[in-house]
Amino acid sequence: MVLQGTLVNTIAIIFGGMIGAFLPNIPLKMRDTVMQGLGLAVIIQGILMGLKTENFLLVILSLVLGGVLGEILKIDDKLDQLGHWLERKLGGSKKGNISNAFVTATLVYTIGAMAILGSLNSGLNLDHRLLYLKAMLDGFSAIIFASTLGFGVVFSAVPVLIYQGMIALLAKYIHLLFSQELLDTMIVEITATGGILIIAIAINILELKKINVANMLPAIIIAPIGVILVQWISKLF
Template sequence: MALLGTIVNALLIIIGVIVGSFLSKIPESMKDTVMKGIGLTVMVLGLSMGIKSNNFLIVIICIVFGAILGELMDLDGKLNTLGTWLEKKIGGNGTSNISQAFVTATLIFVIGAMAVIGALDSGIRGDHQVLYTKGMIDGFTAAILTTTLGIGVIFSSVPVFIYQGLIALFATQINKLVPEALLDSFIMELTAVGGIMIFAIGMNLIGILKIKVANLLPGLLITAIIVPILYFL
């Protein structure tokens, strides 16, 4: 079953959120310290991912033009509106930042080699070990994030399921049509571009800056366009 690893990964995120929700009733001073600790960890993670690029010009182009598209579409504003609506629907008061939790968790869970390689292994060989391992890491991370960012982390399981599921379902075709060198280059540059966004998330969590990370998201799509063009040129 090609989707088994993806299903397990998404379920472990949901379980992690449920566990984290029981741990969220901690003192505000402790929650603030934990949030800053998570922020520092996320910054280091993003930095380690960002420096993996073989051509940093690609990263700059993707971030710049991604930011332009994101601002034109006002993705951050739309996600905040959606987050407020969801908060009210699930019985909250509409004040918690579900959109921040959603974007933060989604980028951490989706960006990186494990998501792509694990989904390809699931689809081509029926080997789900990479996604099982990733699922356990994501579940633990989801629990920690939920204690500080709230229940909005649970919505990240949806893009994780869709993204990895599509790769797993089309893995055979991807393996046939996409040269290995191109796929490796794409994963590397996608990881680097995503790493910059994750670093920005860490700065937001600590409170150093307030960066509209959602408005940078189109940069990921631009990566998928630029890398193949440069490869075939």
């Protein structure tokens, strides 16, 4: 089922938020240890995805051009501005109230590369493993958020369901535009490019270095375009 990964992610947030709402503040050391373990697991997932490529040069070019485009468009800055705008509109300035908990959790769970990549993976080839990993991350962070911000974290599951569900459903019907052979190749390179971005997300989780993953998201679009160009050029020669 296309929405299976998104549903698991949604349920994890709901249960995590409900558990956290009845727990006192969780020790920082415990939180860091668990997040580090999950970060290492995300690295392995990214490596497995990255190794699927059949044209590593294309992946490199996609990342380079995608990064340049992302920096020009300032995607990371715009997402940050969107987050601040939502906080102002929904009144998320008072620590501990429902709107603050809702806005904070929603931004963490939806505005990020893993939400987009996981949903695309679910829609394109019914591979939900990335969203399962995200569900683990979101579920645990929901416990943390709810223990400090309150029950409003649970309501963030709704925009996650809508946002990721829409991406997955739209991705499912992309096969109507391309032949199955071309689509299979596109999926392979999208997966490989996404895998490298997933490794970058894991590096952020482990706090090894801050990487602006959002600015690299155009690489996910450039990779399939590159596949089409490669096939077109190969037919000419």
